[in-house]
Amino acid sequence: MSGDAQISRLKPGRRTDIRRENERAILEAAEKVFAEAGFGGATMQLIADMAGLPKANLHYYFATKEDLYRRVVQQIFEIWLDAASSFDNAPGPVEGIGAYIDAKMDISRTHPHGSKVWASEVMHGAPVIQDYLETTLRDWTNGRIAVIQRWIDEGKMQPVNPRHLLYMLWATTQHYADFGHQIQTLNGGAALTEKQWKEAKASVKDMVLRGIGAI
Amino acid sequence: MSGDAQISRLKPGRRTDIRRENERAILEAAEKVFAEAGFGGATMQLIADMAGLPKANLHYYFATKEDLYRRVVQQIFEIWLDAASSFDNAPGPVEGIGAYIDAKMDISRTHPHGSKVWASEVMHGAPVIQDYLETTLRDWTNGRIAVIQRWIDEGKMQPVNPRHLLYMLWATTQHYADFGHQIQTLNGGAALTEKQWKEAKASVKDMVLRGIGAI
DNA sequence: TCATTTCCTGACCGTATGGTCAAGGTGAAG
């Protein structure tokens, strides 16, 4: 566990704001702790400390550790679903997949903790979000596969397997969040600079779009 | 935690074999439990049960939980390093990178647990294998980057960024192990068949090799 | 001001976990 400072908290203000602000601070702290320690390694005490609240106060807002964890996982999933909109209404793979890569790379940079929590959850057999995988994710996947297949039929890209293309997109973009520590170590210990992130995005887009024969 | 049966154990035999066989059974059980529950979620009791030994016996062979965990992580790392030999002595990217993808995809299929443990370790900031990242992995990476750059200079592939190509290779191949549960769910709940694995390998190789302009 | 709801928190509890230990079992060597 890194010794990062605690999550910033705004002044309480009105009654409604107290709840919203505390839940936000707790979720932000929880996302970080769950990402860095895993579900089993995370402790409510650690999350409380990082959120700047007594542990008992966490249980006032979130009944159990599982409840809190579930909320964190749902959060990143919804962010990813939003990013997927860049996929639709695109005339072809260069725009659609290009925008999707951009969006997912941006999320890997801005929400690395959430990505790790999701990865950890799936690696452990998705005990709390299995239903999401079987419903929302499956439907979303089938929808995008249809879009990709249409692009293939229209001759806008090579006839690659759409499903494995999606896996490659997920794997490659999320790798920059999930394995960010490894990437940073191989970068001499320094986090990627703005310029390096641009280079990463450009490299991924270039290789993927050429790989599917879209450029 | 899935309710899988315990790890098989052979008869002890001679004195030397007792140690070897027990350590093997413990490591095999540990790899599975660490992968499915994470370091924090894994318990020595669970590993002991799966290995078919009393918990106290685990501490006879491995002093602490960390010791056991470290051995498991080292194991998968060495397997990956071995697979990297397919990279060398290749005349060009089609053979070298193609063989590397094949090898890593095979490992994702045969050692999914180890891959997950590694991913989990890196995601948590590599607390126990940081030195490997800074020495062995960095050297290995720089070596392969040089090989890729040579291929580029020889006109055998497009001038892509070698580093990001390696990240794409790692991400994509390991995704089939680390996110195997998600892939299985999207496959209707069934594990990939022999035929589907071949399709996966072919798809990955096809997209990557075309993506770097090697085919 | 007063009543009511919401929020806060120190102290506490039962449980589970990593690890220890001492006593006993077992194979190999002479």
Added chain:
DNA sequence: CTTCACCTTGACCATACGGTCAGGAAATGA
């Protein structure tokens, strides 16, 4: 057979964890 090093294990311990609770503080509305 005897010896001895190696292996096995039930019982035990200190700690840490998730969760509870009662009583008090603070905000809201009349």
